[in-house]
Each structure stands twice: as C-alpha cells, then as structure tokens.
Amino acid sequence: MLKTLEKLCGLSGVSGSEEEVREYIKAEALKYTGEVSTDVMGNLIVIKRAADLSQSGKKNAPRLMLAAHMDEVGFMVKTITEPGYLRFEPVGGIDPRIAFDRKVYVGEKKVPGISGLKSVHQTPLPERSKIPAWGSMYIDIGAKNKTEAEKYVSVGDVCVFDSDFVRFGSGNGFVKAKAIDDRFGCTVMLELLKEELPMDVTFVFTVQEEVGTRGAHAAAFRLKPDMALILEGTTSADLAKVEGHKKVTSLGKGPVIGFMDAGTIYDRGLFEAIRDLADENGIPWQIKGRIAGGTDAAAVQRSLTGVKVASISAPVRSIHTPNSVAKISDMEQGLQLARLFVKAVAEGRIK
Amino acid sequence: MNTEQYLKLLCEAKGPTGFERPVAKIAAEAIKPFVDEVRVDTLANLVAVKRCGLKDPKKMLIAAHLDEVGLVVTGHEDGFLCVGQIGGLDQRVLPDRDLCILTDPPVFGVMSVQPPHVLKAEDMSKAIPMDELRVDIGMSQEEAVAAVPVGTPIAFRTEIFKLGETRCGGKTLDDRACFAALIRAAELLKDRRLPWDVYFVGSTGEERAEGGAPAAAFETEADVCIAIDVTQASTPDANPKIHLGVYNHELGAGPVITVGPNITKHVGRRLQELAKCNRIPVQVAAAPGRTGTDAWNMHIVHGGVASGIIGLPLRYMHSPTECIDLGDLELCAQLVAAYALDPGEEALGC
Numbered sequence: 001m002l003k004t005l006e007k008l009c010g011l012s013g014v015s016g017s018e019e020e021v022r023e024y025i026k027a028e029a030l031k032y033t034g035e036v037s038t039d040v041m042g043n044l045i046v047i048k049r050a051a052d053l054s055q056s057g058k059k060n061a062p063r064l065m066l067a068a069h070m071d072e073v074g075f076m077v078k079t080i081t082e083p084g085y086l087r088f089e090p091v092g093g094i095d096p097r098i099a100f101d102r103k104v105y106v107g108e109k110k111v112p113g114i115s116g117l118k119s120v121h122q123t124p125l126p127e128r129s130k131i132p133a134w135g136s137m138y139i140d141i142g143a144k145n146k147t148e149a150e151k152y153v154s155v156g157d158v159c160v161f162d163s164d165f166v167r168f169g170s171g172n173g174f175v176k177a178k179a180i181d182d183r184f185g186c187t188v189m190l191e192l193l194k195e196e197l198p199m200d201v202t203f204v205f206t207v208q209e210e211v212g213t214r215g216a217h218a219a220a221f222r223l224k225p226d227m228a229l230i231l232e233g234t235t236s237a238d239l240a241k242v243e244g245h246k247k248v249t250s251l252g253k254g255p256v257i258g259f260m261d262a263g264t265i266y267d268r269g270l271f272e273a274i275r276d277l278a279d280e281n282g283i284p285w286q287i288k289g290r291i292a293g294g295t296d297a298a299a300v301q302r303s304l305t306g307v308k309v310a311s312i313s314a315p316v317r318s319i320h321t322p323n324s325v326a327k328i329s330d331m332e333q334g335l336q337l338a339r340l341f342v343k344a345v346a347e348g349r350i351k
Numbered sequence: 352m353n354t355e356q357y358l359k360l361l362c363e364a365k366g367p368t369g370f371e372r373p374v375a376k377i378a379a380e381a382i383k384p385f386v387d388e389v390r391v392d393t394l395a396n397l398v399a400v401k402r403c404g405l406k407d408p409k410k411m412l413i414a415a416h417l418d419e420v421g422l423v424v425t426g427h428e429d430g431f432l433c434v435g436q437i438g439g440l441d442q443r444v445l446p447d448r449d450l451c452i453l454t455d456p457p458v459f460g461v462m463s464v465q466p467p468h469v470l471k472a473e474d475m476s477k478a479i480p481m482d483e484l485r486v487d488i489g490m491s492q493e494e495a496v497a498a499v500p501v502g503t504p505i506a507f508r509t510e511i512f513k514l515g516e517t518r519c520g521g522k523t524l525d526d527r528a529c530f531a532a533l534i535r536a537a538e539l540l541k542d543r544r545l546p547w548d549v550y551f552v553g554s555t556g557e558e559r560a561e562g563g564a565p566a567a568a569f570e571t572e573a574d575v576c577i578a579i580d581v582t583q584a585s586t587p588d589a590n591p592k593i594h595l596g597v598y599n600h601e602l603g604a605g606p607v608i609t610v611g612p613n614i615t616k617h618v619g620r621r622l623q624e625l626a627k628c629n630r631i632p633v634q635v636a637a638a639p640g641r642t643g644t645d646a647w648n649m650h651i652v653h654g655g656v657a658s659g660i661i662g663l664p665l666r667y668m669h670s671p672t673e674c675i676d677l678g679d680l681e682l683c684a685q686l687v688a689a690y691a692l693d694p695g696e697e698a699l700g701c
Contacts, residue, residue, distance in 0.1 A: 117588065118586050122599070131475065131478060168458070240429040
C-alpha cells in the first residue's frame with residue numbers, strides 16, 4: 001500500500017490538470033480489468049466484475065460506486081511581469097501562511113520556481129507578523145525578464161509543490177508527503193482493484209474535487225449508482241495543546257467514518273453499518289469533532305434521484321500543504337474497512 | 352567537480368551556527384586538492400593555506416562562513432518540539448516546513464500548523480509567533496523526550512536546484528555559495544605564483560555575532576582580511592532599491608564591492624581597479640557603519656588588519672529557498688583570484 005501511495009503522491013495533478021495521475025492509474029488498472037474509460041470531465045472510470053461470475057451483473061444487486069479524487073491543490077499563473085516574475089493565485093483551498101519560500105514546478109515542463117518572500121532583513125518588524133495577500137505573492141523561475149520567462153511558462157500554467165515522501169516518527173509509522181489528500185483514497189481503490197471482489201464495483205477516480213467536487217457530480221449522473229463510498233483524506237488538528245473536539249480528528253485513532261461535514265449529512269444507515277463493521281472486526285474508528293470540510297459525497301448524494309453516500313477517511317495533519325502528515329496504521333485500517341464494506345454490500349448485509 | 356556540484360555538497364550539509372564542524376570537514380576535503388595545507392581550528396574554522404614559497408611572506412585571509420541559520424530544541428510538549436531560533440529567521444517561513452533534527456542519526460520533523468478549517472478567517476493573515484510553533488516528529492511525549500534532547504539543533508533540508516538558465520536555489524547559499532567561490536578561486540590559482548600566502552577560511556559563528564572569523568584572523572596573523580559574503584538582491588516586494596537602509600543589489604549584475612569605514616581604502620580601491628582591468632562588472636555598496644559580515648570583527652584583530660568585503664547578490668536570504676546567479680559566483684571567484692595575485696603595493700607593504 002505504501003509503495004502505491006508514495007508513487008501517487010509524487011505525481012502532479014492540480015485540479016483541472018490531473019493527466020499525469022490519471023495516466024498512471026489507468027495503466028495500473030488495466031492490469032486488473034479491461035473496463036477502463038475516461039469521461040468528458042477527465043474522471044477515470046474503472047469497472048471490476050465480481051470474481052465469481054455468477055455474482056456479476058446480478059439483477060437486484062445495488063450498483064456500488066467507490067470514489068476518490070485524483071486532484072490536489074496548487075497554484076495557477078495569472079500574469080508574467082516585466083521583470084520576469086509570475087503572479088499567481090491558489091487552485092483549491094490553500095492557507096496563505098504556507099505559500100511562500102516553496103519550491104514549485106510550473107507547467108507541463110515542470111520548470112522549477114521559488115514562491116518568493118523578501119528576506120527578513122528587508123522586512124520591517126511589524127510586517128513580519130502579517131501574511132502577504134494572494135495576488136501580491138510571486139514565483140521566481142530565474143528568468144531575467146518577461147521574454148525569457150515566456151520561453152518556459154505561460155499564463156494559466158499550474159504549479160505543483162515540490163515534496164518528497166518520508167517515513168518517520170515512532171516505529172517509522174508516519175508518512176509525510178504532498179497530496180495525501182486524496183492519493184490515499186486513490187491508493188485504497190488501486191489496492192482493492194488488485195483483489196478478487198465479491199461483486200461488481202465501479203471505481204471512479206475523480207477530477208476537480210478541490211475546486212467544488214465537479215468531477216464527481218458528472219460521474220454520478222453518468223454512472224447512476226445506488227450507493228457510493230467516498231475515500232478521502234480529512235483534516236486533523238491534533239497538535240500540541242489542542243484540546244478535545246478542536247483536534248477534529250486524531251492520527252492513530254483509526255479511519256474516520258463520515259456522519260456529517262460542511263457538505264454532506266451522510267446516510268445514517270450506512271454510517272451505522274460501517275461503524276458496526278469496524279467494531280465487529282476490531283478496527284478502531286473515529287468521527288470528526290468538527291463539522292468542517294467536505295468530500296465528493298456532497299455532489300454524488302444530490303445527483304439524479306439521490307444516492308446513499310458514506311465516507312471512510314484517513315486523518316491528515318497539515319492537509320492541503322506540501323508537508324502533509326498521516327499515520328500508516330490509519331490508512332491500512334481504512335483499506336481494511338473499505339474491503340469489509342464491499343463484502344458486506346455483496347452479502348446484502350448493507351443495503 | 353563543477354561549481355554546481357560543490358554547491359550541492361556544501362549547501363546540503365547541515366551545520367547551524369555552533370554546530371559547523373561536520374561542514375568544516377566537508378569543506379576541507381573539497382578545497383584540499385587546490386591548497387598546500389588544511390586544518391580545522393578551536394572554533395571549527397576551516398583554514399586552508401596556499402603558500403607562496405617566499406621567506407617571511409605577507410598573508411592574505413579570505414573568509415566565507417560555513418554556518419547557517421536554523422532552530423534549536425528548547426522543550427517538548429505533547430510529543431511536539433518547542434524551538435528557538437539560531438540566527439535571524441522570519442517566523443513566517445516556518446509553518447509546514449520540513450526539517451532535519453540533528454540528533455545522530457537525524458530525526459525528521461514538520462513544523463506543525465493549524466489547518467484553516469478550524470481557524471477564523473483573520474487568523475490566516477497573521478503570522479504564527481515563533482514561540483507558538485511546534486515541530487511534529489510523530490512521537491509521544493515520552494518518546495520525544497528520549498529521542499531529542501533539549502539543545503539539539505535543527506536545519507532546513509531543501510536540496511540545491513537549478514533555477515532558470517543561470518541561477519540556483521536552495522538552502523544555505525548564504526554563505527556556502529561564497530565558499531564554493533573560494534574553492535573556484537583556489538582552482539584558478541592552482542599553478543600560479545603568488546606574492547603572498549593566501550588563507551582560505553571557512554568561518555564559523557557568523558550568524559551569531561560573527562564569532563569565528565576573528566579567531567582565524569588572530570591565529571594566522573593575516574595582513575589583509577577579506578570577507579566574502581552574500582548581500583541582499585532586489586525582489587518585487589523589496590523595492591525601491593533602498594529599503595530600510597538595506598541597499599538591494601541586482602542578481603546577475605556581478606559581485607558587490609563594499610566601501611565604508613569597515614573597508615580599508617586601499618583594499619576597496621584595488622578590488623575596483625582589478626574589476627575594471629579584468630572586465631568584471633561590479634556593483635558598489637556603501638556601508639556607513641557595521642557591515643554584518645566577518646570583516647567587521649576581523650578588521651580590529653591584533654592592532655588592526657586591512658580589510659575588505661566582496662559580496663555575492665542573493666535573494667530570499669535566510670529562507671529555505673535562497674537564490675543566487677552562477678555567473679555572479681564565477682565573477683566573485685575571478686575577483687578573489689585577481690586580488691590574491693596582484694593586491695598592489697600598499698597591501699604588500701613595499
């Protein structure tokens with residue numbers, strides 16, 4: 001699982017430019033099924049049939065969709081200035097406090113750049129407690145002027161953070177990488193694709209979640225699922241001196257089962273069923289201590305005549321930053337719980 | 352090795368002020384092929400000597416500092432590390448920074464940051480004060496206390512990378528890029544006859560009151576001491592050119608020669624003459640007082656030492672992503688070599 005996660009986190013896929021991630025997942029998925037397609041939006045739709053062919057295409061079986069988003073947050077070049085700097089804005093929700101003095105790669109050619117901030121010596125003391133506004137920040141690609149910059153980059157190019165994949169912490173049980181949200185979900189789906197499944201499952205690797213769950217919206221209309229499980233990375237604020245529910249979720253306390261967030265009130269029956277599955281199988285689980293954030297579930301739930309939705313997430317510290325942190329045990333248990341969910345649906349225990 | 356390879360070797364090594372010895376060793380190995388002697392002194396200054404072979408020779412010392420800004424562990428809280436700063440850091444560059452905690456073997460950490468989902472909108476326009484920052488090392492309180500003692504230094508871990516056609520980004524280009532220039536200068540001087548002994552010094556303690564270089568100046572009894580250090584370059588947010596009394600130079604426009612009370616007139620003048628003769632474009636910095644370089648303390652060692660400063664323009668100083676122009680670095684090396692070969696009569700005391 002970790003190898004897949006490391007590979008996926010290293011790929012570039014800022015919302016609207018998910019090609020690199022999609023091509024990799026497509027090639028992997030084709031090893032396990034022939035039913036792989038890309039829709040107009042760019043969602044990758046992978047259908048894997050039940051291992052027992054008598055279970056495939058069953059008349060009364062629910063159409064089950066699993067979804068995880070391929071896209072990640074990043075920047076977009078808005079203008080190129082005369083001295084050759086790039087003015088940019090965020091794609092998706094980025095905390096401006098983590099935006100500068102970062103190495104980024106600009107555009108398809110992956111031109112290295114620095115999101116600059118004048119030096120501490122050049123900054124008067126009161127200014128050092130203020131964060132520059134979006135639009136006043138800039139990326140330096142080492143160009144001497146606009147003409148030179150335009151040889152390498154264009155307005156509209158997206159920028160992805162540079163970040164390596166590191167295992168660290170107690171028992172080497174933690175990982176740090178960019179885009180764990182939501183290459184974790186993509187990893188779970190790729191792992192399930194490798195396995196023999198008890199029923200037909202449609203896996204949707206969605207696009208543009210970070211700019212408003214747009215890929216999932218279109219995919220749900222096309223696929224008309226009866227039930228959808230969203231696999232996500234979710235906010236954790238379990239930092240030093242943070243008390244109780246303000247932690248939102250905690251690393252090491254197991255996967256997060258969605259009951260409600262800012263976008264969705266999840267199907268109560270599914271929530272309870274997944275919770276019970278976890279308990280029956282000795283898998284720790286948690287819920288969010290704050291009604292914050294959202295997932296593709298919001299779009300899927302409200303598609304067509306309505307879809308039953310559930311979510312299983314891995315808690316992630318410093319989400320939407322180049323140095324997100326997750327715990328391996330939470331992610332492994334998330335995969336385990338997703339596998340149990342599919343089995344329970346196939347057996348008719350979850351409806 | 353070429354300059355970029357030297358930069359990788361030097362800048363990616365970790366040595367915050369007070370913990371420079373491992374870097375001095377790496378620097379010593381790198382410059383060794385081009386000099387006659389290398390040694391590391393009491394304060395971890397690297398001293399590399401190129402002899403002229405003359406009897407009772409005059410001595411020139413040129414120092415680039417090997418230490419870097421960083422953090423130091425001051426305590427533990429819920430398994431996270433509390434930190435203080437080593438050298439001048441902008442607290443705004445720290446949140447969500449990946450860090451190398453210099454235990455043996457090193458421990459990895461990330462400067463934790465509260466997610467925006469749980470903050471008020473106005474919080475995101477305010478910097479997190481240094482004393483509220485905590486490093487996530489993925490440990491419980493007991494594990495953290497055992498694994499990372501108070502007093503452990505912490506360094507950035509950015510790698511050196513090519514930026515555009517002629518530039519380089521990365522950590523600690525301040526001031527190891529200047530040491531790379533000294534290696535290049537030593538290479539240029541390899542088979543040349545010198546009029547005096549030249550001491551290439553990788554100094555220590557610069558980011559904390561320029562502490563190491565004067566000891567090297569004292570010990571070597573150099574006649575002329577030059578500091579080669581980075582200097583502020585302009586950026587879109589650091590304009591106009593004079594800002595807070597800091598003169599912002601241009602990246603790619605050549606070395607910066609400083610003039611002012613910290614610079615002995617004949618040294619500054621000679622550097623400018625040599626730049627002109629050798630068609631090295633230079634920029635001039637006027638420093639009315641303290642220069643914030645090793646030259647400040649070396650100038651008054653013993654009964655006073657002739658001193659000068661050569662500057663390498665650099666953007667985003669003291670951040671994990673500093674930036675220099677490789678052309679500037681090469682020209683700095685050429686200027687150092689030119690001065691070592693022909694410092695003029697006043698320097699040689701004829």
